Amino acid sequence: MTYSIEVNQLKKSFGTLEVLKQVSFNVAPGEVIAVIGPSGSGKSTMLRSLVHLEDITGGTIRIQNQSLVEDGRYTGATEIRKITDRMGMVFQHFNLFPHLTVQANLELAPKTLKKESTKAIRTRSMELLAKVGLSDKADAYPANLSGGQKQRVAIARALMMQPDILLFDEPTSALDPELTGEVLRVIKKLAQENMTMMIVTHEMSFARDVADRVFFMDNGEIAEEGPPEQIFGAPKLARTKTFLQRVDMEE
Numbered sequence: 001m002t003y004s005i006e007v008n009q010l011k012k013s014f015g016t017l018e019v020l021k022q023v024s025f026n027v028a029p030g031e032v033i034a035v036i037g038p039s040g041s042g043k044s045t046m047l048r049s050l051v052h053l054e055d056i057t058g059g060t061i062r063i064q065n066q067s068l069v070e071d072g073r074y075t076g077a078t079e080i081r082k083i084t085d086r087m088g089m090v091f092q093h094f095n096l097f098p099h100l101t102v103q104a105n106l107e108l109a110p111k112t113l114k115k116e117s118t119k120a121i122r123t124r125s126m127e128l129l130a131k132v133g134l135s136d137k138a139d140a141y142p143a144n145l146s147g148g149q150k151q152r153v154a155i156a157r158a159l160m161m162q163p164d165i166l167l168f169d170e171p172t173s174a175l176d177p178e179l180t181g182e183v184l185r186v187i188k189k190l191a192q193e194n195m196t197m198m199i200v201t202h203e204m205s206f207a208r209d210v211a212d213r214v215f216f217m218d219n220g221e222i223a224e225e226g227p228p229e230q231i232f233g234a235p236k237l238a239r240t241k242t243f244l245q246r247v248d249m250e251e
């Protein structure tokens with residue numbers, strides 16, 4: 001079996017603070033994983049570790065059978081770059097370049113790489129703007145977009161690099177409730193196209209709807225994982241139940 005993501009005994013500390021303790025999991029190609037859990041449980045650190053935004057303290061991460069880090073030892077910088085170039089990440093705060101139009105935001109990274117013609121890049125940016133429903137905003141600046149539109153631009157921008165794997169870190173947490181739906185619909189469309197994804201989210205009904213498996217993180221570990229029907233319908237651990245009840249009350 002070739003996995004898209006293989007993580008074994010991943011450990012991460014910040015100084016003396018142990019944030020991830022022996023996290024292990026696999027993600028199959030085309031699988032959609034929802035990651036849920038309380039604030040501070042290590043969800044962001046885990047995603048950031050996968051794309052080498054964090055240096056892990058120990059353990060193994062393989063992406064599409066390529067070793068990013070093996071037993072705490074990282075592969076070379078060129079290899080790391082090759083591996084992480086196949087992955088896209090979308091953050092809670094959209095991180096768009098304010099001085100560039102929407103279309104220029106999409107085209108910047110591919111143009112910098114200079115591996116494709118300007119025309120090919122333009123064709124793709126038009127297609128992706130259409131896909132996220134923003135064809136009419138190509139020449140707009142981020143300041144003139146709603147939060148939901150900005151996040152859809154950020155998703156289109158990540159897709160410009162034609163990633164094999166997409167990671168989302170609370171993509172709707174910064175949005176007004178009435179704007180989350182339009183972003184979740186785009187992510188759901190990607191799931192239906194079999195994009196391999198890990199999505200950290202507080203949107204439990206979305207997780208239930210879109211995920212093949214749900215990871216419940218607590219205190220630096222994946223405390224419980226399983227299909228959404230099980231995690232939401234019949235959680236095994238008391239702490240999973242407690243978390244879900246608390247989230248339910250907030251909604």
Ligand SMILES: Nc1ncnc2c1ncn2[C@@H]1O[C@H](COP(=O)(O)OP(=O)(O)O)[C@@H](O)[C@H]1O
Pocket residue numbers: 014017019037038039040041042043044045046
């Ligand atoms: N750069 C950092 N330096 C020190 N501590 C950090 C850093 N990043 C995260 N942490 C700590 O690691 C823990 C897990 O954080 P995080 O992965 O952001 O959790 P989550 O995304 O689940 O809320 C928290 O206690 C947080 O304060």
Ligand SMILES: [Mg+2]
Pocket residue numbers: 043044045169
């Ligand atoms: Mg986080």
